[in-house]
Amino acid sequence: TQLLEQSPQFLSIQEGENLTVYCNSSSVFSSLQWYRQEPGEGPVLLVTVVTGGEVKKLKRLTFQFGDARKDSSLHITAAQPGDTGLYLCAGTNTNAGKSTFGDGTTLTVKP
Amino acid sequence: NAGVTQTPKFQVLKTGQSMTLQCAQDMNHNSMYWYRQDPGMGLRLIYYSASEGTTDKGEVPNGYNVSRLNKREFSLRLESAAPSQTSVYFCASRTGWSGGSPLHFGNGTRLTVT
Numbered sequence: 001t002q003l004l005e006q007s008p009q010f011l012s013i014q015e016g017e018n019l020t021v022y023c024n025s026s027s028v029f030s031s032l033q034w035y036r037q038e039p040g041e042g043p044v045l046l047v048t049v050v051t052g053g054e055v056k057k058l059k060r061l062t063f064q065f066g067d068a069r070k071d072s073s074l075h076i077t078a079a080q081p082g083d084t085g086l087y088l089c090a091g092t093n094t095n096a097g098k099s100t101f102g103d104g105t106t107l108t109v110k111p
Numbered sequence: 112n113a114g115v116t117q118t119p120k121f122q123v124l125k126t127g128q129s130m131t132l133q134c135a136q137d138m139n140h141n142s143m144y145w146y147r148q149d150p151g152m153g154l155r156l157i158y159y160s161a162s163e164g165t166t167d168k169g170e171v172p173n174g175y176n177v178s179r180l181n182k183r184e185f186s187l188r189l190e191s192a193a194p195s196q197t198s199v200y201f202c203a204s205r206t207g208w209s210g211g212s213p214l215h216f217g218n219g220t221r222l223t224v225t
Contacts, residue, residue: 048211
């Protein structure tokens with residue numbers, strides 16, 4: 001089983017602060033996805049990264065895939081209360097088709 | 112578009128009872144998945160169906176069975192519920208087998224086994 005470790009598990013910050021969430025594995029993935037989940041709902045895709053070293057930006061969110069395709073990070077600039085939620089990373093290998101999820105980072109942004 | 116629809120939304124069972132969780136998607140996706148989510152443990156794959164007519168075990172299949180009824184529907188059955196199966200169950204689908212396509216999730220079934 002391929003494992004994905006996310007850190008930190010919990011993060012509570014003030015509005016306007018910056019933060020970074022990490023997703024690490026000893027395994028190589030062909031693609032990695034980040035999802036955001038709100039209470040009572042299913043996860044929703046934020047981004048997919050497929051190339052080692054790739055950086056993608058989604059407004060105030062910046063996603064990076066490690067050069068070796070074993071790790072990824074999510075950086076949020078000037079966090080807002082609307083960013084509150086559970087952030088999940090998921091790695092997949094093309095020939096398997098199954099996604100392995102990390103345990104998630106619960107982010108709380110206080111106004 | 113409804114996307115992925117799960118029923119029921121909530122269920123309480125007594126130990127030993129059986130039930131089937133229903134999942135349907137209207138996006139013409141080939142692959143469908145069942146996950147369970149427990150506090151602090153992310154999402155763990157129970158069973159999946161790469162395409163209509165095929166099913167396979169995931170990480171935590173014990174105590175569950177599945178049926179891919181047709182391309183749209185993928186059900187999860189608990190034959191004899193146990194308290195350890197108290198969890199939130201999510202059904203998901205994606206276009207194909209490639210990991211690059213996004214998973215689309217339903218809103219979950221919250222199951223309590225007493």
